[in-house]
Structures are given as structure tokens and as C-alpha cells.
Amino acid sequence: MEFETGRSPAIQITPRQRWSIAFSYALIVIGLTLGVNQRDSFLHQTSQYNNFEAGISASYPARWLLDESDANIFRVRDMSHAGYNTEIEVSSIPVGADAAERNLLDRISMQRAQFLVDYTVLGYDAYSLPDESQAIAMSYSFVWRDASPFLNSVSSIVNGLDILTVRRGQALVISFRADAAVYDRELQTLSAFLDNLQF
Amino acid sequence: MQNTQQIQNQAETYAFRPVWLRLTVQMAALSLIAGVAVLLAEVLPFQLEPVIGRPLSILLVVVPVLFWLTLSVLPEYRFARPRRRLIGVAVVSCLTASAIGLPLVESFYVVDRWLPLQSVFARVIGYTFTAGIVDVGLKFVVLRYVIYPQGLRVRSDAVAYAFAAAVGYSFYLNLAQIWRMDPTWDVAALTVLATTTIQLASSLFIALGLVESYFGDAFPLVLPTNLFVAAIAAGIISALYPGFISGVLTPAGSAARPLFGLAMLVAAWCLSMGLTYFLYATSERREREAFGGRGDFDGV
Numbered sequence: 408m409e410f411e412t413g414r415s416p417a418i419q420i421t422p423r424q425r426w427s428i429a430f431s432y433a434l435i436v437i438g439l440t441l442g443v444n445q446r447d448s449f450l451h452q453t454s455q456y457n458n459f460e461a462g463i464s465a466s467y468p469a470r471w472l473l474d475e476s477d478a479n480i481f482r483v484r485d486m487s488h489a490g491y492n493t494e495i496e497v498s499s500i501p502v503g504a505d506a507a508e509r510n511l512l513d514r515i516s517m518q519r520a521q522f523l524v525d526y527t528v529l530g531y532d533a534y535s536l537p538d539e540s541q542a543i544a545m546s547y548s549f550v551w552r553d554a555s556p557f558l559n560s561v562s563s564i565v566n567g568l569d570i571l572t573v574r575r576g577q578a579l580v581i582s583f584r585a586d587a588a589v590y591d592r593e594l595q596t597l598s599a600f601l602d603n604l605q606f
Numbered sequence: 607m608q609n610t611q612q613i614q615n616q617a618e619t620y621a622f623r624p625v626w627l628r629l630t631v632q633m634a635a636l637s638l639i640a641g642v643a644v645l646l647a648e649v650l651p652f653q654l655e656p657v658i659g660r661p662l663s664i665l666l667v668v669v670p671v672l673f674w675l676t677l678s679v680l681p682e683y684r685f686a687r688p689r690r691r692l693i694g695v696a697v698v699s700c701l702t703a704s705a706i707g708l709p710l711v712e713s714f715y716v717v718d719r720w721l722p723l724q725s726v727f728a729r730v731i732g733y734t735f736t737a738g739i740v741d742v743g744l745k746f747v748v749l750r751y752v753i754y755p756q757g758l759r760v761r762s763d764a765v766a767y768a769f770a771a772a773v774g775y776s777f778y779l780n781l782a783q784i785w786r787m788d789p790t791w792d793v794a795a796l797t798v799l800a801t802t803t804i805q806l807a808s809s810l811f812i813a814l815g816l817v818e819s820y821f822g823d824a825f826p827l828v829l830p831t832n833l834f835v836a837a838i839a840a841g842i843i844s845a846l847y848p849g850f851i852s853g854v855l856t857p858a859g860s861a862a863r864p865l866f867g868l869a870m871l872v873a874a875w876c877l878s879m880g881l882t883y884f885l886y887a888t889s890e891r892r893e894r895e896a897f898g899g900r901g902d903f904d905g906v
Contacts, residue, residue, distance in 0.1 A: 423825070428829070438834075441735045
């Protein structure tokens with residue numbers, strides 16, 4: 408058995424101790440606020456994309472992978488997690504003066520139905536772009552499975568949204584696709600992307 | 607000065623349970639279990655069936671609590687004046703981690719979405735101001751309202767209660783992590799050791815702050831400074847541990863390095879305990895010298 412000299416538990420805390428507790432609470436609040444600030448600065452950090460040939464400039468999440476190799480103008484994907492990578496794809500289609508937006512979306516749907524599993528169009532809606540111009544939106548879903556046979560992953564449902572607008576004889580299609588589980592959350596990224604998209 | 611005299615007048619001598627040595631024994635035993643698990647996983651030519659592996663992993667979550675109950679809590683009741691609030695502090699800390707700590711870090715700060723991809727320095731800063739400050743803040747609030755100041759009779763009380771908070775808080779974090787990830791039992795053992803080490807390191811600095819503030823009546827910025835250092839300690843270990851346990855990425859892939867992770871964790875808890883004990887003992891010696899040698903023991 409050992410002994411140590413202690414003080415009576417009835418002692419009141421001193422003004423110094425009271426201040427130190429108050430400063431501690433202040434430190435915790437400041438620390439939590441700095442954490443929020445740090446989170447926002449990392450999550451909302453963007454990179455700039457410019458394509459002078461197509462007349463498009465956009466800001467996309469800095470963590471996402473930019474891909475210009477396909478037929479579309481460009482595509483950005485979130486490669487930071489397993490499963491379906493959330494992506495935004497921007498493509499343009501030359502159109503005639505009397506082209507109907509709905510027909511263009513139907514054509515895209517028919518092409519997609521050939522290679523996407525269980526591709527289903529969920530509906531069409533009018534969509535207001537940030538510059539207040541009108542576009543048409545088509546929402547859809549399909550089943551996605553990882554291409555690697557070694558991963559043995561379970562299939563997942565992917566939700567998509569195509570926003571189509573016709574300007575200067577060109578239809579611009581902004582396609583957004585994300586796993587159904589994170590789709591609603593990731594819509595914020597699309598919204599931020601559209602806010603900074605210029606074409 | 608008047609307060610100090612008041613303290614001196616009301617001082618009395620208690621029989622107390624030594625803290626630091628038992629704390630070291632518990633962490634050493636936990637490290638030993640993790641080491642054995644890692645070595646067995648390396649040596650054994652087969653993997654355990656999930657029907658055995660999962661219960662074993664869950665059982666590992668309970669090990670630190672069992673050690674703590676056996677080596678720290680139950681022996682208290684052999685003394686006339688035990689630290690009665692140890693279990694209360696652990697339970698409230700565990701509930702706080704469940705209700706506020708983990709949801710705040712995972713759903714509000716969403717650290718998994720942005721922190722693991724940053725550089726080491728950014729990860730240290732990131733974990734300090736998210737998971738670190740949340741854990742430290744919550745444990746401090748628990749200690750403040752459960753034991754401060756009524757539960758503090760001797761300096762070692764602060765260390766004992768802070769460790770109780772670490773055990774309770776890390777129990778829920780371990781349980782949630784292992785239940786969700788369903789790792790192999792050697793990874794589970796390392797995860798338990800990692801979480802306990804992070805919480806222990808931060809708790810010891812909180813205890814140091816409480817000791818300085820209450821027993822030393824220190825300058826008002828000493829306690830918040832200690833809380834900040836506690837958050838940094840948690841941030842450093844959280845940021846460095848994944849780097850140690852994961853191998854270097856090569857074209858052939860990346861292999862886990864559990865022994866590196868284990869060595870890093872042992873070094874982390876030894877360093878944090880050594881540093882806090884040095885500061886604790888120095889402060890106690892200073893006070894003993896100042897008050898003419900009253901209180902002959904340092905609480906080891």
C-alpha cells in the first residue's frame with residue numbers, strides 16, 4: 408500500500424481554474440470550427456478545365472480524374488473509393504435547326520440500352536440552368552458490375568441524370584452518374600459543377 | 607496565495623492505488639496480444655474460418671476493458687477510499703463516443719472522403735482538428751462534469767480517470783470499426799491496439815492539464831494548451847499509423863506490413879507515456895519542493 412497527500416474534495420475551484428476551463432471550451436470550439444473550414448476547403452477544392460476548341464470552361468473537384476480520351480469532350484471521375492465511380496461527362500452533338508431535344512435524348516437512350524444492363528429511363532423534366540436558360544433533363548438507372556472478374560463484387564444500381572441544352576447548332580449533354588446509395592449527396596457536386604460551367 | 611494556503615490546510619494523506627505502473631502493464635499486455643496475433647497470422651499456413659474469426663475479433667475488443675477492470679478497477683475496492691467513479695467515467699465516455707464522437711467524425715467531418723488522400727502533414731493537421739479535437743473535447747467534458755474537482759484528491763486520480771475515459775471511448779470506436787469492417791483477427795488486434803493507443807496518448811495529456819490546473823493552480827492557458835497537445839498527439843498517431851501498416855505501392859501491388867504498424871504503436875504509447883510521466887513527475891517534484899516536502903510519493 409502506498410500513500411499520497413491529497414486535498415479535500417470539498418475545495419472550490421479557484422478563479423484561475425475557472426478561467427482555464429473557459430479557455431479550454433473556447434479552444435475546443437475554435438478547433439472544431441477549424442476542422443469544418445479544413446473539410447470544406449479540401450472537399451470543395453476545384454481544378455479548372457478549359458477547352459477553347461469547344462468553347463467550354465468548367466471547374467471540377469480537384470480530387471477527380473480528368474479524362475479527355477473518349478469521344479465526349481471531357482469526363483471527370485471520382486476514383487477515391489471502391490464501387491462505381493461518380494462521374495460527370497460533357498459531350499456535344501451537332502444538331503439541325505429543327506432538332507427536338509427529346510429526340511436527341513431518345514437517341515442517347517437507345518444507344519445506351521445496347522451496352523448498359525437493365526437500362527431504364529425514369530422520366531423527363533424541364534431543368535433551369537444557373538444562367539436561367541432552359542434545358543431538358545432525363546433521369547435513368549442501370550445495373551453496374553465491376554469489370555474485373557477477380558473482385559467478385561456485388562452489382563450495384565447506378566442513377567444517372569442527363570441535362571441537354573441546344574445552343575449555336577450544338578446540343579450539349581451533361582451526364583451525371585453515381586451509385587444510387589450516394590446519388591443524392593453527390594448531386595451537390597453536380598450543382599457546383601453547373602454553377603461554374605461556361606459554354 | 608490564500609487558495610494555496612487553504613489547500614495546504616485541508617491536505618490529508620490517503621492510501622492510493624498506484625496508476626502509472628499498472629497502466630504500463632495493461633498497454634504492454636495489449637501490445638503482446640497484438641504481437642502474438644500478428645506473428646501467428648504470419649506463421650500459420652491457413653486462415654481462420656469466419657465462424658471462428660469474427661467472434662475472436664469481437665472478443666479482442668473486450669480485452670482492453672477486461673485488463674482495465676482486472677488491473678485497475680477491482681483492486682481499487684481493496685482500499686478504504688477507492689476511486690469510485692472509474693466505471694462511471696468509462697461508461698459515459700463510451701456513450702459519448704457512440705452518440706456524438708463517431709457520428710461527428712464520420713458523418714459531419716466525413717474524414718474518409720478527403721483526409722486519407724492528403725500528404726502526411728495535411729493528414730496530421732486534418733486529424734488534429736477533426737477526430738483529435740472531437741475526441742479530446744468530449745473526454746474533457748466528461749471528466750470536467752464527472753470528476754472535476756470532486757473526484758480529484760491526489761494527482762494520480764486524474765491519470766486514473768483519464769485512462770478510464772480512454773478505455774470507455776476506445777471500446778465503442780473499436781466495436782464499431784471491427785463490427786463494420788469484419789477484419790481478420792490479427793488486423794482486429796492491431797486495430798484495437800491502435801485505437802487504444804490514440805485514446806491513451808490524448809487522455810494522458812488531458813490528465814496532465816487537469817493535474818497542472820487543479821493541483822498546481824497553473825496559469826489559465828496551461829489546461830487548453832495541454833488539450834491542444836492531446837489533439838495533436840491523436841492527430842499524429844492517426845495520420846502516421848496507416849502509412850506504417852501499408853506497404854509501398856509498387857507495380858506488383860502493395861503488401862501489408864503489420865509488424866511495422868505494431869512497432870510504431872508500441873513506440874507511440876511508450877513515447878507518450880514517457881513524456882507525460884516525465885512532466886507529471888517534474889510538476890509533482892516542483893510542488894513538493896515548494897511546500898516543504900509534504901507528500902512523499904510520486905504516484906508510480
